[in-house]
Amino acid sequence: MEDKLKTLGEAASLIASGSSISIGGFTSQRHPTALLRKLIKDGVRDLIIYCHSAGSDVDLLIGAGSVKRVEGAYQADGVFTPISPNWRRFVEAGRIHFEDYSNASMMARFAAGAMGLPFMPVKSMLGSDLMERWGFSSEERKVDPEAAPAKVHKMECPFTGQQLALVPAIKTDFCLLHVQKASPQGLLRIEGQEFLDVQQAMASRCVIATCEEVVKDEELRRNPELNRIPHFAVDAVVHLPFGAHPHSVHNAYDYDPEHLMEFSRASKDDASFDRYLERYVFGPDSHEEYLELIGGEARMRALRARSGLGYNPELARRGGDR
Amino acid sequence: MRAASTTELMAVAAAREIADGEIVFAGTGLPMLGAMLAQRTHAPNMTLLFEAGAIDPRMLHLPMSVGDSRTLVGVAQAAGLFEVFNYILQSGRVEVGFLGGAQIDRYGNINSTAVGDYHHPDVRFPGSGGSADVATLSGRTVIMAPHERRRLPERVDYLTSPGWLEGGESRVRAGILTGGPSALVTTMGVIRYREASHEPYLDSFHPGTTPEAVREETGFPLDISDSTETLAPAPEELEILRRVVDPEGIFIKP
Numbered sequence: 212m213e214d215k216l217k218t219l220g221e222a223a224s225l226i227a228s229g230s231s232i233s234i235g236g237f238t239s240q241r242h243p244t245a246l247l248r249k250l251i252k253d254g255v256r257d258l259i260i261y262c263h264s265a266g267s268d269v270d271l272l273i274g275a276g277s278v279k280r281v282e283g284a285y286q287a288d289g290v291f292t293p294i295s296p297n298w299r300r301f302v303e304a305g306r307i308h309f310e311d312y313s314n315a316s317m318m319a320r321f322a323a324g325a326m327g328l329p330f331m332p333v334k335s336m337l338g339s340d341l342m343e344r345w346g347f348s349s350e351e352r353k354v355d356p357e358a359a360p361a362k363v364h365k366m367e368c369p370f371t372g373q374q375l376a377l378v379p380a381i382k383t384d385f386c387l388l389h390v391q392k393a394s395p396q397g398l399l400r401i402e403g404q405e406f407l408d409v410q411q412a413m414a415s416r417c418v419i420a421t422c423e424e425v426v427k428d429e430e431l432r433r434n435p436e437l438n439r440i441p442h443f444a445v446d447a448v449v450h451l452p453f454g455a456h457p458h459s460v461h462n463a464y465d466y467d468p469e470h471l472m473e474f475s476r477a478s479k480d481d482a483s484f485d486r487y488l489e490r491y492v493f494g495p496d497s498h499e500e501y502l503e504l505i506g507g508e509a510r511m512r513a514l515r516a517r518s519g520l521g522y523n524p525e526l527a528r529r530g531g532d533r
Numbered sequence: 534m535r536a537a538s539t540t541e542l543m544a545v546a547a548a549r550e551i552a553d554g555e556i557v558f559a560g561t562g563l564p565m566l567g568a569m570l571a572q573r574t575h576a577p578n579m580t581l582l583f584e585a586g587a588i589d590p591r592m593l594h595l596p597m598s599v600g601d602s603r604t605l606v607g608v609a610q611a612a613g614l615f616e617v618f619n620y621i622l623q624s625g626r627v628e629v630g631f632l633g634g635a636q637i638d639r640y641g642n643i644n645s646t647a648v649g650d651y652h653h654p655d656v657r658f659p660g661s662g663g664s665a666d667v668a669t670l671s672g673r674t675v676i677m678a679p680h681e682r683r684r685l686p687e688r689v690d691y692l693t694s695p696g697w698l699e700g701g702e703s704r705v706r707a708g709i710l711t712g713g714p715s716a717l718v719t720t721m722g723v724i725r726y727r728e729a730s731h732e733p734y735l736d737s738f739h740p741g742t743t744p745e746a747v748r749e750e751t752g753f754p755l756d757i758s759d760s761t762e763t764l765a766p767a768p769e770e771l772e773i774l775r776r777v778v779d780p781e782g783i784f785i786k787p
Contacts, residue, residue, distance in 0.1 A: 237585045237600035237614075263614060264585070264600070264662050285662035289561050289598025290783060294659050302647075302657040311646060311693075314584060315618040315666035322615060334623055335666045338695040338707030344651050374708025403605055404586030405613040461602045522602035524594055528781060 212396040212428070215448045219498060222419050222447045223249040226385055229279075231259040231357055233321070233381070233415065234268050235388035236458065237406040239288045239466045242268035243389035243421045245454040245501070248492045251275040259357055261381050263317040263407055267474050268458070270295040273307060274484045275492070280308035282346075282381075284317050291471040296478035310346035310362060312336075316378045321407055323380035324414030336363060336376040386415035388440075389455045391463060393420050394428035397445030400438050403461025403521060412440050421451040423463050453502055453511060464514040465523040470505060537766045539720045540784055541774055542739050543677060544570055545766040546718045547631065550675045555628040556580045556621070558667050561598045562784070563677050564631030569595070569778045574770060582621060584663040586613040595779050599663075618663070622670045625711065630671030632664050636689045637678050639753035640731055641696025641714030643668060644689035651691055661693045668694035673715040680719035686752040697731035704731075721747045722763060724755070735760040 223246060226232070236242035247268060250258075255277055262269055262283035269286060272278050274297035286295035301307040312320070319331035336342045345362045352358040359379035366375055388408055392400040399420055401408060412418045418440070425448065431438055457470035477487035495501040502511065516522050537545070540563070547567025551557055553576040559568045568581050569592060580589045585600035591607030605611050621627060634643035635658050645664055649655030668674055674696075678684060696714045698704050704713055713731070717724040722738040734756040738747050744757035766774075779785040 238598040240585070240598075240600040240602070266598075283660065285659045287598075287659040287662075289596075289601070291597060294657070298659075299657045303654055305653055311660050313661040313665035314614060314663040315623065315670075318614045318618050334709075335669050337669060337709050338692075338698055338704065339665050339669075340646070340651075340692040341661060341665055344691065346652075373710075403602060404600065404611050406585055406600065407614045409613070410615055459602060461605065465602070466597070516602070520593075520602075521605055522594075528597065528783060 212442065214395045215397045215446060216395045216425065217447045217449055219246065219249050219449050219451060222246065222449045223253055225417065225419065225447065226250060226255055228256045230384040231261065232385040232387060233261045233383045233411040234265070235386070235406065235408040235411060236268060236455070237264050237404070238266035239291065239471065240459050241389050241406070241455055241461070242266070242458045243387045243454060244268060244271070244456060244458055245451050245498050246387055246419065246421050246449070247271055248501070251277055251488065251492050261317070261321070261383055263314045265295070266458070267292065267295065267471060270297045270478065273297040273301050274478055275488055278307060282310040282312065284312050284314045288471055288475070291468065292475045296475055297484065300478070308347060311341055312378070313341060316341070316376070318407055318410065320378050320381045321410040321414045323378070324382045325410045328380060330377045330379050332375040332377050334375065337374055342376060381414050383415045384417060386411045386418045388412060388418065388420045389460065390420055390422050391460060392424050392426045392431065393422040393448045394426055394431050394442065395448060396428045397442040397448055398428055398431050398438055399440040399445060400431055405439055409439050412444055418445045419447045419449070420445055421449040421454040423452050423454070423460060425450045451498060454498065456502070456505065459522065461521045462516050464511065464516055465526050467505070467514055468526065468528050534768055534771060537771055538786070539739070541766060541771060542763065543718055543720065544774055545770050546723055546763060547675060547677060548574065548770070550716055551576050551579055551629060554578045556582065556626055558582045558584070558622065558627045558630040558671060560631055560633060560663065560667070562633060564633070565596060566774065566778055566784055567631065570770065570774055573773050573777060582617055582627065584614060584617050586611055586617060588612055588617065595781065595783050597783070618666060622666060625670070627667070627670065628672040630667035630674045632667055632674055632676050632694060634664065634676065634678060634694065636684055636686055637676055637717055638685070638689045639687055639733055640698060640700050641676060641717060641726060641733070642689050642692050642698065643676060643694040643696065644691045646691040646693045648690050664694040668696065669709055669712065671712050673712060676714055676717045678717065678719055680721035680747070680750055682750050682752045697726060700731045701729070721750060722760070732756065737761055737763040739763045740765055
């Protein structure tokens with residue numbers, strides 16, 4: 212079978228400006244953040260992002276000016292950042308296009324794309340402005356080949372008469388994931404919650420996975436019930452330990468509260484966020500240099516997950532008390 | 534023992550909304566505190582769910598979000614959004630859902646999207662997340678919010694998550710056949726909704742305030758005629774909240 216191992220640079224070079232992408236993970240968890248930093252560094256722009264509960268993954272891209280449009284449900288880093296600051300700033304200033312759904316309706320849209328269906332019915336959105344208010348109109352959608360012709364369509368079930376909302380399928384150019392284990396052939400294992408990674412991957416034309424560990428294919432096949440995404444659905448694998456930092460990876464390391472708070476503070480305006488990008492995105496020449504910059508071995512040790520728990524129970528989680 | 538803070542009063546009030554044996558859907562923040570407290574006091578047989586995929590955890594540490602690895606300790610299943618939203622929530626198995634929001638209106642409709650014009654908002658919030666789904670599909674919902682007049686308007690600027698919509702039968706007419714808000718737990722008291730009309734009334738006011746003060750801070754008409762003082766937290770509840778649920782002081786300030 213084909214070896215799909217690539218360097219970070221090779222994988223990032225697959226993604227052109229204007230592409231539609233989805234990003235694996237959930238709020239502050241298991242995002243392919245090193246790959247996102249590389250996209251920004253390479254100057255990729257005008258991305259169309261489909262997400263559910265995003266956090267400082269999408270917010271990093273927004274703050275870097277790499278995003279044209281977001282269709283999603285939620286932008287926050289949990290207790291660290293109750294509203295993603297760049298998201299808030301860019302929407303309030305009219306600098307980004309957006310469309311609001313709920314998490315379950317975005318889940319249904321990805322699932323439809325993954326199953327080869329044009330839409331999915333959901334019971335959510337009824338009675339809500341998610342149904343009534345559209346981020347971009349039917350007219351705008353007509354001239355945008357990437358946008359579904361309608362945000363949502365209300366219908367009565369032909370069998371029961373029940374009212375339902377139909378939401379359009381998503382098919383993305385790229386799905387970017389970070390997982391615990393991958394084989395060189397692209398078989399992916401996810402530990403902990405899978406979030407919506409499987410549906411996002413299967414709803415994409417090209418899946419790029421960064422991983423904590425590259426494991427031989429035959430070894431992953433010894434416990435096939437733990438594997439989540441088949442090799443033929445994956446196009447590139449990048450070995451990138453700590454590739455999700457400052458986000459967490461179950462069983463590997465925790466989120467970095469100090470960095471997430473620094474990100475949040477830096478996002479207050481363009482000048483301050485440019486300084487953040489200069490330091491953490493454009494400054495380091497490689498992922499290894501980035502890891503040195505954030506504190507190297509000592510910091511990584513402080514974030515390491517404790518075996519049996521999947522996170523670090525000793526982690527200082529309140530701002531500034533490291 | 535130090536008297537209960539407002540946050541602690543709210544967490545205890547939230548916990549009391551959970552009956553033993555119920556299936557509970559909780560969002561980030563105070564609802565987690567309430568759910569973890571209920572599990573350690575009167576509701577040891579409740580099942581807690583988080584939309585990111587944790588099904589029935591026995592948490593040791595407070596999560597910072599619903600996707601946190603801390604939600605996986607002692608968990609029955611580590612699944613994902615597909616399983617939790619489809620098989621558990623949309624199928625009608627969730628008995629009570631906990632929600633927050635930036636604005637809550639007269640009929641318990643929630644805005645967690647935007648204040649001001651939708652396209653050019655004065656303040657933009659995170660968006661629905663699972664809120665609209667939980668509000669639509671749970672057996673009942675408990676909403677938690679700071680009690681300020683501007684946050685409790687007659688009508689939300691953007692209706693993210695449906696409550697009783699315009700009162701009366703409007704929720705059913707919109708095609709939502711089940712559920713609806715049962716309580717709004719605020720920093721000042723607990724508001725509930727009348728049968729049939731779904732008009733709000735003050736059920737209890739927290740120690741240190743008065744029904745009149747609560748009504749004054751509320752942006753919609755509030756019937757205060759049936760209100761009594763919120764039952765103070767038991768020392769045992771406060772002890773568990775402070776020492777077991779949130780010893781790091783993430784929400785509960787020492």
